[in-house]
Amino acid sequence: MKAIALKPGTKQVSLIDTDEPQVGAPDEIRMEVLRVGICGTDREQVEGGRSDAPPGMDRLVIGHEMFGRVVATGDAVSNVKTGDYGIFSVRRGCGKCPACDAGRSDMCFTGDYTERGIKAADGFQSQWVVDREEYFIPVPAEIAALGVLGEPMSVAAKAIDEAMSLQWARLGDFTKGDWMKGRRALVAGIGAIGLLAAVVLRLRGMDVTGMDVVDENSLRPTLLKELGGTYVDGRKVQVMDFDGKVGEVDFIFEAAGIGELQVTLLDALAINGVYVATGIPSGTRPATIAAGELMKQVVLKNQVMVGSVNASIDHFRQGITYLSEASKKWPGLLEKLITRVVPFTDFESSVHNHDVNDIKVVVEWKK
Ligand SMILES: [Zn+2]
Ligand SMILES: [Zn+2]
Secondary structure, eight states, X not given: OEEEEEOTTSSOEEEEEOOOOOOOSTXXXXXXXXXXEEOHHHHHHTTTOSOBOOTTOSOEEXXXXXXXXXXXXXXXXXXXXXXXXXXXXXXXXXXXXXXXHTTOGGGOSSSOOEEETTBEEOOSOBSEEEEEGGGEEEOOGGGGGGGGGHHHHHHHHHHHHHHHHHHHHHHTTTSOSOSSTTOEEEEEOOSHHHHHHHHHHHHTTOEXXXXXXXXXXXXXXXXXXXXXXXEEETTTSOGGGHHHHTOOEEEEEEOSOOHHHHHHGGGGEEEEEEEEEOOOOOSOOOOOOOHHHHHHHHHHTTOEEEEOOSOOHHHHHHHHHHHHHHHHXXXXXXXXXXXXXXXXXXXXXXXXXXXXTOSEEEEESOO
């Protein structure tokens, strides 16, 4: 079968011929891959950034944002049948820590987990894939067109869930009912993850402002506004002036991945606010920040800042539920997040060229 493979640490990425995976254990599922999304992680990988080949191999099949259709199941698979749509999750546990033992490899203590398409395990950019039923998340046929957004949506769902668990644990007694409804959220960076976070925050009743550095009438701010959000151009409003000009916010979802901005955003946070960061800054450029001023505020205003990466199977399921709800509330809107569909034979243009108006570029393996 065909697959897209990379020599880790180099820019050598190519379409290869490799063995077709088969169901080899009773709890395994074989899927034909329909679409695989590309994100910043893939683009970093093909620029020679972080990625590891499986043990004993000198190449890695990339791709972690998959969507496919079941074509075969092992004898012990009970809840999944041929023809079902679904996705496989990304991370596989280390097998030696309590989080991984509990099925929460997204909270792995050792760092010795593997990740399909990223770290020591082949990914999903291929015609067929096989994995265990425990890593399968069903996608209803009605939202098959959005299935490829399942993985990035799981990342947004986890981050919001983590932040809200903290708020509930410390403020629940004072905010009976729904803490999110009617409160103000700031989403910094409205790429795919930021927009998906805005979808969740809007579904949960928050008043959402999105911040980025693109023109107001371009696609991403337009979609944000269709969700009922407000756009602020970060080139016109400095982060340190945000609270004065736009107002303080109770919740910050960060998806920009720029270190200095990530810290400075704290200035916009209100009393008892929560801030969740998901962006991974590249490079180590030193930044000048008003550290004392910001930390004084964190203490005096009882604020929480938390980082979040990856997602549990429950967050994948939650993400699929959010996609279903959003497709009913805003019919046709989420489809617009998929800005480019590239046939696998033309994969180079998906991983190397990134247009400022692209939100989610996907490789199509089968229609
Ligand atoms: Zn990704
Ligand atoms: Zn672990």
